[in-house]
Amino acid sequence: MKSSRTLIVKERTALLRYLQSQYPETKRTALKQLLRHRAVFVNGNPVTRHDHVLEPKDRVVIERGAPAPVCKPSATMPEIVFEDRHIIVVNKPEGLLTIATEKETHRTAYRQVMAYVQEDRPHRGERIFIVHRLDRDTSGLLVFARTEEAKRAMQQNWESAEKKYYAVVEGVPREASGTIRSHLREHPKSLRMHSAPPSDEAKLAITKYLLIRSTRHFSLLEVKLETGRKNQIRAHLSEHGNPIVGDKKYDAHGNPIKRLGLHAYYLAFPHPISGKRLVFKTAIPEEFESLVNEEPGIGYRVSGFGHAKKGERIGKSRSPVETLQAKTSRMGNRRRSGIGFRVSGFGNAKKRRKER
Incomplete structure (x- = not known):
């Protein structure tokens, strides 16, 4: 028994690229097999060339030998934060891919949210569309569109969306706040992002x-993205001497919370249809709190991004300057007892024997 799906093209594009946008969870090779087996029709005619050019209002029909299986929700289903007819916002757990890779095709946020909307309306051909992505090991707010119109509107304006993260890092930054600016490119062998001179590859x-x-030993930071490059936060914080906890790829020394210390907690953007500003927030993960609460009170209370109230303290808190002074005092005491410190990076202190 054959099943088919009919699609109406919205803009000029190549056939394979269009199929990839409609079936983001399907491998490229599988889509090419559909073409090879003459299972894709454009305006009633079978097409086998992947570079066939589609025009607006073209009718694309995909036939399959059997109905495509409906996704089933699993225990990894992300928490639904908000949904309406146009978008759905979820809180993705760490360890879950946003979208499929060659090695993992089933356990993804896309698949689980698709299963959720299909289960709710199984006979309406409900679908979702990718707007942006989070790394597998990053938790937090993730948005999917429920219509192509909403997807296009959000992607066109995504640079203007306000995105903030909580990051737990090794050491203490020398400055209480700052801006890290560089051009990032991917190393061809290590696949790490790193700073490089401006070029077509370095953005x-x-x-x-x-x-x-x-x-x-650790700091909790609020991080705000002005741009959205791959691994941007991880690369920038590592290069400035404070790698994210658990981020072995970017030089973290340990993983005391058994996960990457990065969480996308804040997201604000205009609704793709109404234009109304939407703001979503999630709490600091408990693992982050436990790591920076071992010595409560060293830090500021946050009052908006980029401002710390200098008179307002958390318990017995100290400002970063006071903290540095306290560390300097401790260093002096240790030197007198034969043990000294040398500062590495942005405040990672390492013991060494006093040279005699």
Whole structure:
């Protein structure tokens, strides 16, 4: 028994690219097999060339030998934060891909949210569309569109969306707040993003951070993205001496919370249809709190992004300057007892024996 799906093209594009946009969870090779087996029809005619040009209002029909299986929700289903007829916002857990890769095709946020909307309306051919992505090990707010119109509107304006993260990093930044600006490119072998001179491959990346709280060994930062490059926060914080906890790829020394210390907690953008400004927030993950609460009170209370109220303290809190002075005092005491410190990066202190 054959099943078919009919699609109406909205803009000029190549056939394979169009199929990939409609079936983001399907491998490229599988889509090419559909073409090879003459299972794709454009305006009633079978097409086998992947570079066939589609025009607006073309009718594309995909036939399959059997109905496509409907996704089933699993225990990894992200928490639904908001939904209406046009968008759906979820809180993605860490360890879950946004979209399929060659190695993992089933356990993805896309598949689980698709299963959710299909289960709700199984006979209406409900679909979702990718707007942006989060790394597998990053948790937090993720938006899917429920219509092509909403998808196009959001992607066209995504650079203007306001995105903030909580990051737990190793060490303490020397400055309580700052802006990291560089051009990032991907290393062809390690696949790490790194700063490089401006070029076609190296794109401008701007990351702002604000120190919220710190202990002797870890700091909780609020991070705001001005641009959206791959691994931007991870690369920038690592290059500035404070790698994210658990981020072995970007030089973290340990993983005390058994996960990457990065969470997309704040997202604000205009609704793609009504234009109304939407704001979504999630709480600091408990693992982050536990790591920076071992020595409560070293830090500022946050009052908006980029501002710390200098007189307002958390318990017995100290400002970053006071903290540095306290560390300097401790260093002096240790030197007198034969043990000294040398500062590495942005405040990671390492013990060494005093040279005699």
